[in-house]
Amino acid sequence: xxxxxxxxxxxxxxxxxxxxxxxxxxxxxxxxxxxxxxxxxxxxxxxxxxxxxxxxxxxxxxxxxxxxxxxxxxxxxxxxxxxxxxxxxxxxxxxxxxxxxxxxxxxxxxxxxxxxxxxxxxxxxxxxxxxxxxxxxxxxxxxxxxxxxxxxxxxxxxxxxxxxxxxxxxxxxxxxxxxxxxxx
Ligand SMILES: Cc1cc2nc3c(=O)[nH]c(=O)nc-3n(C[C@H](O)[C@H](O)[C@H](O)COP(=O)(O)O)c2cc1C
Numbered sequence: 001x002x003x004x005x006x007x008x009x010x011x012x013x014x015x016x017x018x019x020x021x022x023x024x025x026x027x028x029x030x031x032x033x034x035x036x037x038x039x040x041x042x043x044x045x046x047x048x049x050x051x052x053x054x055x056x057x058x059x060x061x062x063x064x065x066x067x068x069x070x071x072x073x074x075x076x077x078x079x080x081x082x083x084x085x086x087x088x089x090x091x092x093x094x095x096x097x098x099x100x101x102x103x104x105x106x107x108x109x110x111x112x113x114x115x116x117x118x119x120x121x122x123x124x125x126x127x128x129x130x131x132x133x134x135x136x137x138x139x140x141x142x143x144x145x146x147x148x149x150x151x152x153x154x155x156x157x158x159x160x161x162x163x164x165x166x167x168x169x170x171x172x173x174x175x176x177x178x179x180x181x182x183x184x
Contacts, residue, residue, distance in 0.1 A: 005036040005178040008077035012084035012095025013117075014044040020083045020117045022156035023144050026164075027081055027115065030171045039073055043094050046070070051100035059102055067101050074106035078178045080135070083115035084122045091122035099129065108134030111177035113170055115142045138177055140170045 009028055013020040021042070028038040046066050055062040059071035074080070082099075084091035112135045116123040120143050127137045148160040158164065178184075 002182075002184050005031075005078045005175055005182075006076055007031050007036050007038045007079045007081060007174070007178075008041060008073050009038060009081040010041045010043070010083070010095065010098055012043070012082065012092040012098070014047075014094055015085075016044070017155055018085075019144060019146060019149055019156050020085050020115070022149060022158060023115055023117060023142065023167075024081065024083050026158045027083075027113075027142070027167055027171065030167050031081075031175070034171055034175055036171075036175060039077075041070060041073065041098075043098060048094075048098055048101050051097050055101075057103050057105065059106070062101070070098065071102060071106060074102055077106075077110065078182060079111045079113070079174055080107070081113040081115060081174070082126055082130070083117070084126070085117040086119035086122050089119075089121050090125050091116075095126075096129075099133065102133075104134045106133075109136075109181065111136050111138050111174055111181060113138050113141070113174045115144070117144045118146070119143070136177070136181075138170075138173050140166075140173050142166055142170050 011021045011024040049064045084095050114123045149156040150159040
């Protein structure tokens with residue numbers, strides 16, 4: 001790879017103690033070990049306003065500084081990881097709102113890895129949504145359950161050999177797609 005792959009990871013949970021965030025942290029570390037540059041956008045720490053259709057397609061002009069910063073980070077990203085728990089049989093509203101604050105310019109032609117917690121439905125739903133943004137959801141996906149984690153002093157810790165292996169393969173595939181799409 002010529003320059004480091006830049007991956008923007010968005011955990012779609014603002015829970016203070018979040019399995020989704022714990023999974024994303026492992027995925028970010030796994031990508032970094034493979035030479036990627038990662039940034040986790042924590043929607044609890046960097047909240048976004050309700051997506052305003054006035055700025056559809058022009059997030060860089062949004063009056064909210066967090067939206068402008070997210071758009072900048074997304075423009076620079078070569079790939080994304082979107083993660084979400086199951087909320088009412090789908091993915092979370094905060095994640096949808098984040099996607100609605102952005103648009104095709106940020107996502108088109110880029111690979112996206114999808115991660116679900118507590119069920120597969122949100123990942124299936126996201127697969128359709130990212131297609132409308134012109135992005136390519138990679139084939140492999142990661143789905144975690146509560147029993148895959150242990151409680152540590154700083155929150156949940158992934159505690160599953162099967163999932164650790166799955167995450168390794170998922171990260172390999174994501175970075176392989178980056179290489180192919182960038183023509184490295
Ligand atoms: C609004 C809401 C809706 C939920 N809907 C479902 C559901 O349909 N099915 C399910 O298994 N869990 C559901 N849950 C439980 C969450 O998936 C579960 O608490 C998960 O651990 C939250 O992820 P997090 O720890 O990353 O925040 C729901 C939780 C909330 C707050």
